[in-house]
Amino acid sequence: MDATRSDPVFLAEMVHATIEAGATTVNIPDTVGYAIPSDFHRLIRYLFEHVPSINRAVISVHCHNDLGLAVANSIAAIEAGARQVECTVNGIGERAGNTAMEEVVMAVKTRGDLFNVRTGVNTKQIMQTSRLLTNITGVSVQPNKAIVGGNAFAHESGIHQDGLLKHAMTYEIMKPEDVGISKSTLVLGKHSGRHAVLDRLTSLGFQLGQDELDRFFRLFKALADSKKEVFDEDLMVLVGESIFREEKQRRYKVENVQISTGMFSPPxxxxxxxxxxxxxxxxxxxxxGNGGVDAGVTAVKRITGSAARIESFNLVAITGGSDAVAEVHVTVVEEYEGREIKAFGSAANIDVSIAGIHSFVDGLNKLEYMKIAGQHRQGLLNGMGNGKV
Structure with missing residues (x-):
């Protein structure tokens, strides 16, 4: 039951007697996770050298992860001659867990030059199996878990991302497809370089001119400095911010707004x-509508035929007093060609409702030019700025 703390001579005698009694598989357990790889390798080799009948049985090992060495000990046992490893998906098990199946399998597969053994496991089902177990047990896998963790094939360093895009094996010893992941993830952040960001923009369907790219990267770096990870939704918003035009070239322009509201009449x-x-x-x-802004936005949507909606609405009073200038910032969202695109809109006015309506139209204009960029049209015109009243 606890082979690693047993007397080796006694253990060899027990293994021999077990095989003589007809056992075809004999398990050598490290029940409390006490062993370290060199000790465990030495113990397994000792058994092969001192049990006369050992070649008539498969030597199996069962390791626990109390010292974080379950996988390392199992690998050491394979090197010493063991040919069965008792393991679990995601390494789940009592206390600190058991040997992680996916780690042993991929270690054997990746370093086949050392082990000269194979497992027969369909490795492309590893990630799906891991997620299935997570759904069943409700126990999440830590992000930095080897093979199946969310960050296992994620890269943020600019140098790493550039090398990965040029040749994946530069910074990856395994193909993510081999474990059932469609592709590596380039985590965009403050360490990311232009190559990785451009690759993500292309994958999202955007093609920007040089001026737009320069503005985009200035905005990207400013955002990346303020948050750990920049997501695809953030990039879409930045595209809308970086592709701006002169006021006279914007598609939509608000010519007039009249609002009527009261305590007992609908806005x-x-x-x-x-x-x-x-x-x-x-x-x-x-x-x-439910207020002046909602009524105005509904009117704008009827005019333009847009299905866009306001996802977030933020109001800041620039000056003090009852006649303060209100600055409104909105995030406008629209479904376009099977994906969701976003843009920021902003405007300022003494009247909050008018500022809100202008900011929504500002967001619509940016969405229009995001669509142009997404269609890879040539000759993108320059400029589309913040909404002004």
Whole structure:
């Protein structure tokens, strides 16, 4: 039961007697996780050298992870001649757990030049099996867990990302596809270089001109300095911020806003919009809503036919007093070609409702140019700035 703390001579006698009695598999357990790799290797070799009948049975090992050495001890036992490893998916088990199946399997597969053995495990099912177990048990895998952790194939360092894009094996000893992961993850952050960011933009379907890229990277670095990881949604917003045009070239321009509201009457807004792509024709719409901003946004959506929505709405009073200038910042979201795109919109006005409506239109304009970039159109025009009233 606790072979690693047993007398080796006595243990060899017990293994021999067990095999003589007909056993075809004999397990050598490190039940309390006491062994270290050199000790365990020496013990297994001792058995092979002192048990006359040992070649008539498969020597198995069962290691616990109390010292964090379960996998290392199992690998050492394989080197010494063991041909069965008792292990568990994700290394789950009593106390600190057991030998992690996925780690042993991939160690044997990756370093086949040393072991000259194989497992017969379909490694492409490893990640799916790991996630299945997580769903069943409710026990999450730590992000930095080898093979199946969320960061196992994630790279943030700019040098690493650049090398990985040029030749994956530069910084990866295993293919993520071999364990059932579609591809490596380039974690974008303050250490990321232009190569990795450009690759992610391309994968998201964006192609920016040089001026737009320069503005994009300035915004990206500023954002990356303030948060640990930059996600795809963040990149989409930055694209909208970096592709800006002159006021006269923006697709939508708010010509007029009239709002009527009261304690006992539903808020109503009349909005007039000029559409640059429709020959600067003016269109107006009247709509009700839960407040002036909601009514105005509803009117704008009817005019433009947009299905965009405001995901977040932030209000800042720039000056003091009841006549303070209000600055509104919104995040506008829209479904486009099967994916969700986002853009920031901003505007300032003494009237909060008017500022909110202008900020929404500012976000719509940025979404329009994100769509242009996403379609890889050539000759992107320069400039689209923050909303101004």
């Amino acid at each position: 109503m807004a009349l909005v007039t919009i000029k559409d640059h792509e429709r020959g600067n024709s003016e269109m107006f719409e009247v709509a009700h």
